[in-house]
Amino acid sequence: MPPKKNNNNNAKSGGGGKKKGNKGDDDFDAMLAAAVKDTSATAAKNHQPSAKSGTGGAAEGPKHRSYADRDPVVPSAADHAENPYPQVPEGCQRQTWPEPTIPVREQYPKGNFPAGLVTPYASDPYAIDAASATNDGTSRYLSEEKRALERATATELSELREAAEVHRQVRRWVQSWLKPGLPLIYIADKIEKKLEELIGKDGIRRGQAFPTGVSLNHCAAHFTPNCGTDEKIVLDYDDVMKIDFGTQINGRIIDCAWTVAMNEGKYENLLRAVRESTYEGVKQAGIDVRLCDVGAAIEEVMESYEVEINNKVYPVKSIRNLTGHNIAPYVIHGGKSVPIVKGGEQTKMEEGELFAIETFGTTGRGYVAEEGDCSHYMMVPGGETMPLRSERASALLKHIHQNYNTLAFCRKWLDRAGEDRHLLALNQLCEAGAVHKYPPLCDVRGCYTAQVEHTILLRPTAKEVLSKGDDY
Numbered sequence: 001m002p003p004k005k006n007n008n009n010n011a012k013s014g015g016g017g018k019k020k021g022n023k024g025d026d027d028f029d030a031m032l033a034a035a036v037k038d039t040s041a042t043a044a045k046n047h048q049p050s051a052k053s054g055t056g057g058a059a060e061g062p063k064h065r066s067y068a069d070r071d072p073v074v075p076s077a078a079d080h081a082e083n084p085y086p087q088v089p090e091g092c093q094r095q096t097w098p099e100p101t102i103p104v105r106e107q108y109p110k111g112n113f114p115a116g117l118v119t120p121y122a123s124d125p126y127a128i129d130a131a132s133a134t135n136d137g138t139s140r141y142l143s144e145e146k147r148a149l150e151r152a153t154a155t156e157l158s159e160l161r162e163a164a165e166v167h168r169q170v171r172r173w174v175q176s177w178l179k180p181g182l183p184l185i186y187i188a189d190k191i192e193k194k195l196e197e198l199i200g201k202d203g204i205r206r207g208q209a210f211p212t213g214v215s216l217n218h219c220a221a222h223f224t225p226n227c228g229t230d231e232k233i234v235l236d237y238d239d240v241m242k243i244d245f246g247t248q249i250n251g252r253i254i255d256c257a258w259t260v261a262m263n264e265g266k267y268e269n270l271l272r273a274v275r276e277s278t279y280e281g282v283k284q285a286g287i288d289v290r291l292c293d294v295g296a297a298i299e300e301v302m303e304s305y306e307v308e309i310n311n312k313v314y315p316v317k318s319i320r321n322l323t324g325h326n327i328a329p330y331v332i333h334g335g336k337s338v339p340i341v342k343g344g345e346q347t348k349m350e351e352g353e354l355f356a357i358e359t360f361g362t363t364g365r366g367y368v369a370e371e372g373d374c375s376h377y378m379m380v381p382g383g384e385t386m387p388l389r390s391e392r393a394s395a396l397l398k399h400i401h402q403n404y405n406t407l408a409f410c411r412k413w414l415d416r417a418g419e420d421r422h423l424l425a426l427n428q429l430c431e432a433g434a435v436h437k438y439p440p441l442c443d444v445r446g447c448y449t450a451q452v453e454h455t456i457l458l459r460p461t462a463k464e465v466l467s468k469g470d471d472y
């Protein structure tokens with residue numbers, strides 16, 4: 001999920017949201033901790049199981065029923081011949097196939113979740129000081145001090161790895177049944193339901209980190225169907241769809257996305273361009289690396305591609321007003337942007353930071369604007385304390401605070417939770433500044449956009465590409 005687009009058409013990020021200084025961060029952490037505490041108290045009460053599709057009865061529960069509930073249960077077994085999930089260590093349970101059914105934490109009862117791709121830093125600024133100085137990027141790994149720091153963040157790392165494993169398993173399953181003709185809302189519902197099952201949904205402690213993006217073609221990001229007319233949109237054979245969903249455990253977020261084209265051959269070079277550009281960004285990222293240098297390297301790879309669609313050759317361009325970003329606890333966009341073109345900020349990446357490295361390629365003009373009805377929203381930190389005149393708006397804000405806090409949410413989720421007819425109140429919350437809207441971000445009509453995104457952790461001793469799988 002990319003940050004809110006910056007309105008300037010150049011890459012220089014104007015975004016004022018520069019929070020520095022640890023005091024503010026500490027206050028914010030305390031606030032979040034308090035929020036988590038009171039949410040969990042009400043979580044059991046608020047948790048409604050989805051409505052059963054009973055025959056003809058006046059069913060209780062949410063009016064907008066999830067499409068995912070209408071599917072028959074698929075029998076599954078861990079030793080299924082085509083099971084793509086990895087074998088697991090002794091004492092763990094292998095995931096089932098053709099449908100994953102075991103919550104990931106039950107698979108790994110000792111908490112030994114699989115690591116992502118761990119790579120040494122390409123250049124190690126501390127290598128010269130280290131006793132074992134070898135400038136091959138391994139000295140951080142050998143440093144006692146750095147290894148001690150790792151132990152201090154073991155819980156965070158374990159939560160991130162579990163969230164990443166849920167992402168890998170959900171997406172691997174999605175890839176097995178995606179086909180043209182499926183309504184986008186059905187795809188999003190199925191992803192969300194499976195995610196909740198595998199992560200062990202628990203209020204805002206465990207669950208989805210933001211709405212499931214299923215943006216098509218010229219739309220690059222921030223589209224998910226609203227209930228109503230959007231339910232009619234189906235995936236076409238010739239569509240290019242960005243599937244962008246996030247998982248989170250105790251606010252530790254995995255933000256990871258890929259692009260699907262049923263007519264894969266037609267868009268092969270566009271898909272390859274974003275994949276290779278993101279890999280380049282991941283490769284460049286590191287402690288003390290300047291964000292502008294990552295952007296320049298990404299753009300160079302992106303621009304080395306062209307794609308021929310319907311007998312016309314298009315250069316692939318980076319979308320210059322979309323970026324990657326750092327991630328803070330319960331906050332998807334932590335304040336730093338990772339550009340995907342040259343000319344960005346000189347700010348450096350720092351030890352311990354979590355980054356979403358995402359690149360967007362396009363056959364269009366190379367920048368996006370807001371277009372169409374909004375589905376994505378997010379409460380601003382502290383937004384729950386804003387005074388409001390309307391009672392309906394106050395009640396909605398309370399619901400948002402309890403169920404999403406500062407995580408992004410979508411209108412469909414409000415409907416399903418019984419908060420239907422919310423649009424007026426939601427708009428009032430936006431006008432009051434308690435909630436921000438994130439409308440679909442689109443390049444010019446008729447063009448195609450693609451995205452690949454991974455979440456990486458700049459660990460003291462090594463860089464870990466947490467969300468890396470054998471698919472991408």
Ligand SMILES: [Co+2]
Nearest residue numbers: 001002255356
């Ligand atoms: Co993102």
